[in-house]
Amino acid sequence: MKPATQRNRTRSTVRMLVDHLATALAVLATILVVAPLVAIFVYLLFKGASSLNLAFFFEIPKPVGESGGGMANAIVGSGVLLGVASLIGVPIGIGGGIFLAEFGRGTRLANAVRFTADVLNGVPSIVMGIAIYSLIVFNQGHFSALAGGVALGIMMIPTVTRTTEEMLLMVPHAIREAALGLGVPNWRSVLSITLKTASPGVITGCMLAFARVAGETAPLLFTALGNQFMSVNLNRPIQALPLQIYLFAISPYDDQHRLAWAGALVLIALIVIAVSLVRYVASRGILKGAS
Amino acid sequence: MGVGIEVTNLNAWYGANHTLQDINLPIPANHATALIGPSGCGKSTFVRCLNRMHETNPIAKVTGSVRIGDIDIYEDSSPVEIRRRVGMVFQRPNPFPTMSIYDNVCSGLKLNGYNNRKATDEIVERSLRNAALWDEVKDDLKKKSGASLSGGQQQRMCIARALAVDPEVLLMDEPASALDPVSTSKIEDLIFQLKTQYTIVIVTHNMQQAARVAEKTGFFLNGRMVEFDSTHKIFTNPSDKRTEDYITGRFG
Numbered sequence: 001m002k003p004a005t006q007r008n009r010t011r012s013t014v015r016m017l018v019d020h021l022a023t024a025l026a027v028l029a030t031i032l033v034v035a036p037l038v039a040i041f042v043y044l045l046f047k048g049a050s051s052l053n054l055a056f057f058f059e060i061p062k063p064v065g066e067s068g069g070g071m072a073n074a075i076v077g078s079g080v081l082l083g084v085a086s087l088i089g090v091p092i093g094i095g096g097g098i099f100l101a102e103f104g105r106g107t108r109l110a111n112a113v114r115f116t117a118d119v120l121n122g123v124p125s126i127v128m129g130i131a132i133y134s135l136i137v138f139n140q141g142h143f144s145a146l147a148g149g150v151a152l153g154i155m156m157i158p159t160v161t162r163t164t165e166e167m168l169l170m171v172p173h174a175i176r177e178a179a180l181g182l183g184v185p186n187w188r189s190v191l192s193i194t195l196k197t198a199s200p201g202v203i204t205g206c207m208l209a210f211a212r213v214a215g216e217t218a219p220l221l222f223t224a225l226g227n228q229f230m231s232v233n234l235n236r237p238i239q240a241l242p243l244q245i246y247l248f249a250i251s252p253y254d255d256q257h258r259l260a261w262a263g264a265l266v267l268i269a270l271i272v273i274a275v276s277l278v279r280y281v282a283s284r285g286i287l288k289g290a291s
Numbered sequence: 292m293g294v295g296i297e298v299t300n301l302n303a304w305y306g307a308n309h310t311l312q313d314i315n316l317p318i319p320a321n322h323a324t325a326l327i328g329p330s331g332c333g334k335s336t337f338v339r340c341l342n343r344m345h346e347t348n349p350i351a352k353v354t355g356s357v358r359i360g361d362i363d364i365y366e367d368s369s370p371v372e373i374r375r376r377v378g379m380v381f382q383r384p385n386p387f388p389t390m391s392i393y394d395n396v397c398s399g400l401k402l403n404g405y406n407n408r409k410a411t412d413e414i415v416e417r418s419l420r421n422a423a424l425w426d427e428v429k430d431d432l433k434k435k436s437g438a439s440l441s442g443g444q445q446q447r448m449c450i451a452r453a454l455a456v457d458p459e460v461l462l463m464d465e466p467a468s469a470l471d472p473v474s475t476s477k478i479e480d481l482i483f484q485l486k487t488q489y490t491i492v493i494v495t496h497n498m499q500q501a502a503r504v505a506e507k508t509g510f511f512l513n514g515r516m517v518e519f520d521s522t523h524k525i526f527t528n529p530s531d532k533r534t535e536d537y538i539t540g541r542f543g
Contacts, residue, residue, distance in 0.1 A: 174383060175385055178385040178386075178387065178452075179387075179402065181381070182399035182403075182452065182453070183372065183373075183374035184399070184403060188402055
């Protein structure tokens with residue numbers, strides 16, 4: 001039998017080894033999480049950065065055979081489509097989340113709404129495109145930016161609704177009671193206190209939904225259709241970055257391949273910029289308080 | 292000024308659980324009244340019936356009458372109206388985490404649509420002075436978040452927030468139970484000053500606290516009020532055997 005001190009030393013050596021092993025595994029997992037994103041970004045920079053110039057942002061695509069040209073119409077078009085989508089998806093989504101967490105808790109209607117949102121979340125995006133095609137495009141008689149925006153907006157709703165619900169449920173009960181105890185009507189307490197307290201999480205949810213639909217191609221094929229020219233008319237077909245990337249990537253011309261790579265890079269960069277900007281503005285608004 | 296409260300045949304339920312049974316109690320104006328009793332005896336439920344917070348729980352039910360001043364709060368008023376007249380301070384400090392100290396204190400006014408900036412400044416200062424917090428926070432009223440204060444300061448801020456809407460009654464549900472001794476004694480001093488202007492009902496686990504701050508004390512046990520009398524009498528010569536057992540520490 002070894003003396004006690006020596007046994008303790010052996011034990012602490014084992015403990016240290018296990019500790020190092022666990023730390024190493026955690027670091028490895030972190031690298032595996034971050035690596036794909038970094039790899040994609042680096043590859044896009046490598047392939048696309050060389051084709052980026054001012055013309056890319058300010059010119060529309062040139063006819064095949066002419067070199068140069070840009071994706072101004074697609075960048076603007078994506079902006080219009082995502083604007084329409086957010087106008088639809090964010091208010092309806094947040095409203096649904098508020099209903100689920102605050103007013104309908106435990107009711108059959110709430111369960112039905114939650115189930116519907118989850119199913120809607122699982123609907124393939126191409127199916128969403130076809131559905132909007134038959135609802136709007138078919139009835140209007142032409143493809144339009146509006147139809148594309150609606151398709152993307154509906155795709156945003158379930159994500160926004162469910163995150164809003166989760167975030168509202170995380171607000172401590174004591175804070176609701178504080179508001180009610182001051183004689184604040186329930187609806188006011190929900191909007192000005194509970195939703196405000198949960199707003200960082202709710203905004204994250206909206207941004208997730210936004211970023212997800214920003215890269216959607218399939219639902220736009222039958223709705224926004226695409227447009228070779230600059231357009232901001234909601235009643236006309238409109239171009240979007242993912243559509244333009246898709247078109248150029250499957251074309252046989254090297255020029256267009258390069259533009260497609262640049263487009264992919266710009267798409268990712270714009271999403272990152274939009275998400276950071278909204279977070280920054282929102283965090284400043286929250287520090288200023290509820291005035 | 293505070294007003295008296297007259298409770299008659301008050302019964303309250305949580306689902307099938309009959310938490311308050313036939314409570315009758317006259318609470319005098321401009322005094323502090325303490326409610327003591329073991330955990331789960333119904334004292335918190337009782338104060339929550341005085342500003343209709345009890346009914347915010349969907350399975351809760353209440354019968355009987357509570358008159359505050361000259362109105363019956365269950366007959367003649369809405370919960371929202373009554374909660375503006377009857378302020379409440381909770382067991383744990385519950386500041387609004389997204390708001391500055393200033394916004395926390397005037398939140399009751401703002402959320403109820405009050406919008407006079409100059410008057411709001413005055414009300415915030417008066418409420419914080421009344422809550423004995425002004426000197427500690429006056430320099431960073433709008434800079435610091437209410438949640439960044441210490442626990443004791445947060446609780447005094449919550450008291451200031453309740454005072455800002457100018458209630459007649461102040462309900463305090465174990466306001467010092469989550470605080471350290473220094474903060475506790477500050478809150479007690481505060482209750483001493485506030486009871487000249489407001490009617491105070493304080494629930495407490497701490498019998499010394501009841502003895503220190505209240506003129507009247509009620510003893511609750513298993514959803515009933517066993518005894519209600521002057522604090523002095525309750526602690527020196529209670530009429531009921533159960534009260535005596537409780538205050539001498541034989542149970543609870």
